[in-house]
Amino acid sequence: MIYAILRRFGQMLFVMFGISVIVFLIFFATPGADPAARIAGRNATAEVLEAVRHNFGFDRPLYVQYVKMMEKIFVTGDLTSFVNRGWKVVPAVMDSIPVTLSLVFGAAILWVVVSIIIGIVAAATRDSWLDKLLMALGLLGISMPVYWLGEVMNLITQSRYHDSWAFSWVPPLGYKNFSDDPKGWFLTLVIPWITLAILYIGIYGRVLRAAIIESLQEDFIRTARAKGLSETRILLRHALRTSLIAFVTLFGLDFGALVGGSALLTEVVFGLHGIGKLTYDALQNLDLPMIMATVMYASVFVVIANAVVDFVYILLDPRLRTS
Amino acid sequence: MILSVRDLKVSFRTNDGLVRAIDGVSFDLEESEILGVVGESGSGKTVSLLAVMGLITDPNASIEGSIRYKGRELVGLPARELRRLRGNEIAMIFQDPMTALTPVYTIGWQIAEQIRAHQNISKAKAMVRVEELLAEVNFPNPHEAMSRYPHQLSGGMRQRAVIAMALSCNPALLVADEPTTALDVTVQAGILDLVRKLRATHKSAVVFITHDMGVVSELADRVMVMYAGRVVERGSRMELFSDPRHPYTRALLGSIPPLTGEKPRRLPAIPGSPPSLLRLPQGCAFGPRCPVHYEPCVTDRPELGIGTHAAACFRVAQA
């Protein structure tokens, strides 16, 4: 067990090292992309360029710059933005994490619960009108772009019908800290949660339905029927349980990516200043320290998400447990 | 009488037309009797027993005829009632022990699940019973085996676990569908021994489906030979093996290479292959492969006739 955790940890360090080097090299080694020129702005004189270069340490060897940057992220935590001088990067990331986590965790709970229900109901009533309806709705959810859906949600809940009884509770856009105002935190996130979850409910519901129907063809389902078990029990204890593997795999990938910043569009639409938004802005400005910090953060979460998925695998499927 | 099947017909609607998998099968089974059902693929041996178990779930299937279990009609019985019998009074052992158990639960859990589906007892009591059952089917360490997952056991041990599960509610009728086909002969010998022993201790009647004449001759009290969805010959083990009457039974027995004595230079083989159920010949289904067929075989279908030893063949009726 300890060995497995250490291995994961080593893996995480390796991934972080690799990604940071790649990001670093892309930034500095891309031909024609002199960071000093970018920072100094158009029409800067040679003296200004030189000053910027010296000021930011660009005249030192690359590996020294790399080590310095890593030290500033992980040890001293005082890395500052290239664009917005004096803006400390690490606290900025730390401030954004709760926003993204709140958004993604809430949406994930919603989509897992709803899609499991949809998957089971559709599989149990397969080829009926209910199954067809659920699958059509799922397809609709998959086909709606999240930024469009978000805007429509805002249009309905924030302006058009905001004054109707149905949506008057919806607070203005923005994020409220859970510790300051738990109720406000919840209320501001309800609509973003639903918006983000709809896409995944569609995908996961369809995937689970297909996996359950495949499981129902297995020999052990026939054995379960021969045992005289009820259809409900066969579905829930035997077919669903063996179908969750595909579901968990997908979940690990999506969840890791979302926490890592893929929830950008939802964050932008709902005015949530999360990691996605932070990364996006940093990329716009080619702000290396910020990009580096968000990428490091994202890789930690992707590796943790993978570790959790592997752990759930082992819980779900005893064949993966060794000895 | 445990089981009485009369004129059972099972057909499936397919894109290529109606497939009559079973066409008029009748047989009886007495208490603690072993009936061997022999046939090749497509002979309908498995389908007929799935029908008895009420396990044909295909919506395109239609089942006609009568299946009486202890005098009670099973065809058309509501699913709920049927479920109460299944696993409790009628149990089944399947062909492939590798896939017959749910991979994510322990052996003990799966057996206890069946017990608790039919008896109102505590989990702890069910587990005690599971341990007894595993000991009965010769698990060397039954207590430890309870907490094993299917993939941790060999094929033979898995099949023993499946048998223990089938026996868990003391069924009056045990249906075994080629339970040893996927196993090595050495393991098969142990399983056959076990079935014999359990018939004696549990007094279960057994329907044993197989394609292996040798297995049937070692195990069965009575034998039923099936071909293309119909019974072509039935009789006691002695009658059938010492005096096979139907040309198909004879040819099948003749084509088995001997294990002792002189080797024949060539095996007496049956020409052709079993017919497709979609394109059955009009008369006797075995006719085109039969060495002794004559005019009546082409147009008419021979009936099985009555009596303990009977064959569905015009030549036999003639003799």
Added chain:
Amino acid sequence: MSGPMTDSPILETRSLGKRFSIGTRFSAEGKRTVHAVDNVSLTVRRGETVGLVGESGCGKSTLARCLVRLYDISDGELLFEGEDITSKSLSELRPLRRRLQMVFQDPSASLNPRRRVGDLVAEPLRIHGKLSSREITARVAELFELVGLLPDHVMRYPHEFSGGQRQRVGIARAIALNPDLVVLDEPVSALDVSVQAQIVNLLADLQEKLNLTYIFIAHDLSVVRQVSTRIAVMYLGSIVEEGPAEEVFATSAHPYSQALISAVPVVETTPSGTRKRIILTGDVPSPLKPPSGCRFHPRCPIAVDRCRTERPELREYRPGRKVACHFPTV
């Protein structure tokens, strides 16, 4: 099956072994090695049929694949007509491939479903032969007749055939290039009982006509006895007994062979249970952790202390009969 026999060995193995590595250094038990085939010395003479028998996992299929170099050989030597082909490269093996062929268990899995069977049989002729397309067509027709298929079958697809006919196609493909040795891995196991005998007879006829040498693997012992001139019984990767087929079946010397053969159910008309049967206890041990000494000792009814420590060698106790047991029944 008896064909014209000469004494010259066509294929010979000397202490042949095949190891597989499983796991990685990082898996819980670390990297482990399985000896799937261990120290096998076997001689196959021209025109004979050597049957390999044993329980599943005994290494018979692995050995067969080593013999036609579908697997690389880990230890020992493999000689074809006296020439060492143990470590020949794929290109060096090319001319030999024509002479060593293999037929697999499941005819439907080994035939490409999208191609006409005539093409499938012609394929080896196109790859290896230097025949014109007319000659190929003629040869395919000849092969179809040889294996008992009709001339107009060439245009059909594999799925239009029954299992027995598909296996005939597989056999036609294997003999297309006039091989010397054919390895048959469970060629009749997937077939219906009533069809098995046809294929067994076909194989016998072809052996006689084409002077073929067979290595025959099947779990059905009565079929192996029918087909084989000699039999090698394998247990956990090694040969434990070897000898003429009828003799091994009638008077087996190794307790494992005795148990294996006694376990075969045969049609009897006497009251059941009269035949003496040795039922082995326990399962085949994992090849990852083979038992010490004689590998059969944990299941052997006559094992003594010596069997637990000292591994018996396969030795010839009588001309043509070999056994690896300290206490053989001779």
